[in-house]
Amino acid sequence: MRILHTADWHLGKVLKGRERTPEIRQALQELLKLVRSERIELVLVAGDLFDRSVVSTEAEAAAFEFFVGLRELQVPALVIAGNHDSRDRLEALSPLLSLTGATVFGNLRFAEDGGVVEALGAKVALLPFLSERRLVRAGDLLKGDSADWKRTYGHSLELILKNLATGFSADLNLLMAHLTVEGGQLGGGEFTFHTTNSYAIPKSAFPLSLSYVALGHLHRQQQVCEAPVAWYAGSLIQLDFGESENSNQGALIVELEPGQQPQIHPIRARWGRPLKTFRLSRETLDRRWEEIRTFPGYSKIVIEGPGNAALRERLFKELPDLLEVEFHTPEVEVKGPAVVDTENLDWVEAYAEYRRTVTAREASPELLQAFRQIYEEAHAPTH
């Protein structure tokens, strides 16, 4: 059985005002070519098809185009919602997309409610993203400390996986899930809070009866478990500057035969425009000017030294594909990835701390107010 495993498309992504959807759409067309040339029999889409709940019509069109393309190739797809997708919207689209041969789950279904589907003789358990807020009951959030919540989260997911495993019976049993597995490496562009706050499940939670686990959520393509074999497919394109240092993106071709180890063929494609962060001093700027000017993708420049509005303006004017300029004063420069200890902070405090760590400056009250507003909208009970 030949499977194409993909995840984290993020259609509708806008990076510093630049629409990334055309690049993602192009990558999806490349995926369709692979489906044809590699004689793929089943496509697994492990969540985050869209970057947010309401996206541009072009983003929606690109997704529909992909599924209609699969229909023309007579290849079925299984699809789950990620944390960026609107669960309700995917559920609403599900009957329509079923006409293309795609089975789409926005919400979790237990084994007894059809949470394990059959595809080409294999059983596939589908586990869309479940937020900690939904898994850790509101009552529990009010008492206890966050270590308790994380235990509750991990434990709840283990129970859900046990439930789904009751639906297994075939020679080939698969799981597709959108979540963080302990030990997984970040790609850099995921919502750092979500993933560093370690709402993760241990590898031991995966039933050994599984032949393969198809994961989405972390944007770096990687294997995270040997038994059972579990992989993140990675995002299709470099979505954020944090992801530009690793190029492990693309998709996976998975060959499965009953009683045999799965054969994984990583497709490490260079789809979309590359992103690069140039770190330099004011003195080396001129020397590296041509390199920056001719870089074929989007760039970000980090300059050592105090802020300089005139220089910033000149850079943006002369470099059309420059998206971001930052000035770092060496004594406050942060080394390594920004990991904020968010254990005892609420979301707004955590965000303020994150800004402080990354920019070495205090966030303005307006920014924090805007963050609070977006956070509250995102967590409104109607969603």
Ligand SMILES: [Mn+2]
């Ligand atoms: Mn994602």
